[in-house]
Amino acid sequence: MNAPENKPQPRWARRKDARPEEIIAAALELFVERGFASTRLDDVAARAGVSKGTLYLYFTNKEDLFKAVVRGNILPVLQYGEDLVTQYSGTSADLVRKLVRGWWEMTGSTKIAGIPKLVIAEAGNFPDLAKFYYDEVILRAHSMFRRVLQRGADAGEFREVDIDHLVHVALAPLVMLAVWGHSFACCEEQKLHPLRYLDAYLDMLLHSLQKPQAEEKKHARKRN
C-alpha cells in the first residue's frame, strides 16, 4: 500500500473519473451481445464491477446509458477518417483503400462494430437516438465519402457517377460487414474472410469508378 509504486491519486478519485467509461465498456459488450431489451442492468453493473445503484449515479436510466454507449464509442472513429481525407495527398483510389482498411482495423474488427447493428435494431424504439446517429454518424460518414469521390472526379481519376446515391450504395457493404460479424457470422460453417471481402469490395468499387481506357490514359498522362 505504501509501496513506492507511483500511485499518486487516491484510488477513489481516480475511480470516479474512470467509472463512466468502465460502465460504458461493460454496457457496450452486453448490448452488443444481447441487444438493448435483453440486457439486464444487473449484468452491466456486475461486469463493470459496480453495484446496480452506481449506474444511476452516472446515467439517468437504461436508455441514457444506451445512448452514452453509442455516442462514446462511435464519434472518435469518425474524426480519424475525416482527418485522413483532409490530409491525404496520394491518388483517390489509394485514399479509398486506406480509409477502408483503416476503418476495418479501428472499427470493423473491434467490438465497436456491434454498434451499427444495435442502432439499427433499436432505431424504431429510440427515434432520437436514431436521429442522433443519422446526423452525427451517417451524415458525417456520407459527407466524408462524398468528398473522396468528388476529389477523384475533380482530378479526372474517377468517372462521373451519381455521387449522392453511390455514397449510400458504396458504404453499405462496410456496414453489412460490421453487422454480419454480430449476426450471422457464428452460423457460418465456412467463415467469411473479412480481408478478402474487403478486397473484393475495393476491387468492385474502384473498378466501377475507373474511367473508360481512353480517358484513363489522358488522366494518367496528366498526373505524371
Added chain:
Amino acid sequence: MNAPENKPQPRWARRKDARPEEIIAAALELFVERGFASTRLDDVAARAGVSKGTLYLYFTNKEDLFKAVVRGNILPVLQYGEDLVTQYSGTSADLVRKLVRGWWEMTGSTKIAGIPKLVIAEAGNFPDLAKFYYDEVILRAHSMFRRVLQRGADAGEFREVDIDHLVHVALAPLVMLAVWGHSFACCEEQKLHPLRYLDAYLDMLLHSLQKPQAEEKKHARKRN
C-alpha cells in the same frame, strides 16, 4: 343458436383455417414496427382480432410465433428469383437488373423488407432462427447470385472476379436498402430515393463487372 341449419357459418369456417395466417400477418406488422421484445402479444392478438389465448393454440410461445413470421414470409420470395435465373435467356447484366428490380417490387418495398432487420437484431438471442435464416435464406440467395455471376463469367460477359466474396459484397447494398427503410428512413430530411439508389447500385455493380475494353470488344463481337 337454435336457428335453422341453413347457415353453416361460412365466414367462420373460412376464418378457422385462416387464423394462423392472420396472426402471422398481424405479428409481422408489429414485429417490424417495434422489434421482438417490444411487441406485446396482447397487441398481436388485438390486431389479429383474436384473444390472447388463441395465439397459444397455434404457436407454442412468442419465440415460435416470431420464427413462424420469419419463415412464413421470407421463403416464398426466394423461389421467384431462383426460377428466373434458371429460365432467363438474355444477357447476365440484364438478368441482374431484372432480379434486382424484381426483388425491390416483391420484397424490398413491402413489409417483408422489415424481416432482415428483425433477424439481424435478434440473431444473437435466437441462434437457431439465425441458423435457419442463414441456411434457408442467405445461403440460397448467395447461391442464386453466384450462379448469375458465374453465368456472366462463363459467357465471357463479366470479367473474372472473386465470385465467392463478391456475392457477399454485392448483396449487401440490397439488404441495407431494406434495413434502411426500417431504421433511418424516418430520420432523413431529404429522403433516399430507392429507385435511384438501385440505379446507382446497378451502375456500380455492372460497371465493375465489365471487361476491360479490349476484351470487351472481343466479347461484344462474340455476342453478335
Added chain:
Amino acid sequence: MNAPENKPQPRWARRKDARPEEIIAAALELFVERGFASTRLDDVAARAGVSKGTLYLYFTNKEDLFKAVVRGNILPVLQYGEDLVTQYSGTSADLVRKLVRGWWEMTGSTKIAGIPKLVIAEAGNFPDLAKFYYDEVILRAHSMFRRVLQRGADAGEFREVDIDHLVHVALAPLVMLAVWGHSFACCEEQKLHPLRYLDAYLDMLLHSLQKPQAEEKKHARKRN
C-alpha cells in the same frame, strides 16, 4: 361442488364484477392503516386474495387505486345527508342533530372515517385527488350544511351569523373526530368517548346558534 347450494352464477363471472370492489376494500384498510406510500401493493393484493398482477387489470397504477378508494367510498355517504336535508320537516336544530348522529353511524365510526386523514396527508402529492375531494366532497358537504344553517336562519330559529365561515368552523370538529380515530386515538390512556364528544359538539354548536331570549320567545310563539 355439485351441492344444491344456490350458486347459479359461474364463480368466475361473478368474481370479475366483484374484484374491483374487493380490491378497493382491501386497499382502503391498508391505506388507512399505513398511508399511501407505506402501503405495498403486494399486501393489498394479498389481502384482497388476488395476485399482484390482478391489481393492474382493474387499476392503472397505485395512484389510480388510491383515487378509486377515495372516490368509491366517500361519495355514497354524501347522498344520504343531502336527501335528509331536503326532506326533513322538523326544527333545524333537530336536523343538525340527526345529521351529525347519522354521519357518526354511517361514516365516523367506520373505516371510511380514515379517508379524510388519507386525503389530507396526500393532498400535496396528489393535487388532482385533492381537487376532486375538495369539489366533490368538501364543497358538497359545506353546501349541505350551509342549507341547514340558512334554513334555521330563515325560519327565525337560529340567530344571524357569518354562515360562510361558520360552515367551515362547524364541520371541523367532525372531521377532527374522524381524523383522531386514525391518529391519536391509540395513544390515549383515557379514551375519548365519541358520543360524548358529539354531545358536547352539538351542545356548543346549537347553543351558539340560539337567539337571545327575547327574540327566542317571539320565535317560539311564531312556531306555535
Added chain:
Amino acid sequence: MNAPENKPQPRWARRKDARPEEIIAAALELFVERGFASTRLDDVAARAGVSKGTLYLYFTNKEDLFKAVVRGNILPVLQYGEDLVTQYSGTSADLVRKLVRGWWEMTGSTKIAGIPKLVIAEAGNFPDLAKFYYDEVILRAHSMFRRVLQRGADAGEFREVDIDHLVHVALAPLVMLAVWGHSFACCEEQKLHPLRYLDAYLDMLLHSLQKPQAEEKKHARKRN
C-alpha cells in the same frame, strides 16, 4: 492550507453549532411541503447546504430527523400560551380571544402549522412520535384550554358545560385551520380568509359559553 494562521475560520465555527438547526429548518420545509415519505434526504441536505453524510452526524436516521423536526418546532409555542393563561387578569372571553389570535400569529400562519398535518399523517407509522405529540403537545394544549374554561366557569362568566369534551371539540377548528392551509387551501377558488374564520370561530365558541341572560346579568353585576 499553508496560509498564515490569522484566519480562525470564524464562519465555520459559528456554522458548526448551527448545523443541526439549519438541517431541522430545511427538513421542516420539505416535510411540510411533501410529507415524510416523499421527502428525500438528498433534498434536505441540499437545502441545508450540507452533504448527505452530514445528516447522519446529527441524526441517526430519517425517522429521527423527522422527530427532531416535530419536537424542535412545536414545543416552544406552548410555553407562550401557558404563561399567558397563568398571568392574564381580564375576562376569560378576552383570554380566549387573545390565545386564539396569538396562536394564529405565532403558529397557525407560519410553517409550523404544517406539523399537525404531518404528525396526523404519520401517526400510524411512528407510534412513539404520536405518543410524544399526544403527551407533550395535545395534552398540554388541552390542559391549558381546560384551565381557561374552568377559569370562566369558576368566575361565573361561562355556563356549565362538559369541559373535558368541549376542550377537544373547541380546539378542533384551530387544528383544522392549520391542516387546511397545508392540504386543500390550494384547491380553493375562493380562498378561505383565516381571520374571518377565526372570528366566526370565536363568535361561535364564546356565544356557546354565554350564560342565559338572567344569570348573565347577575354575573355582570358581580364583576362590577
Added chain:
DNA sequence: TATGAATGAGGATTCATTCAT
C-alpha cells in the same frame, strides 16, 4: 467533522403464459 461515492434492499410495474369456462 465533513464529504459524497457506493451500496443493495425494496417495491412498482410489465407481460408471457396458463387454465377454467
Added chain:
DNA sequence: TATGAATGAATCCTCATTCAT
C-alpha cells in the same frame, strides 16, 4: 376451438444508509 381473467417471475429504478477518505 376460443376466451380472457388471473398469475407471478422478471426487472427497472429509488433512496436511506454506510464508510473510506
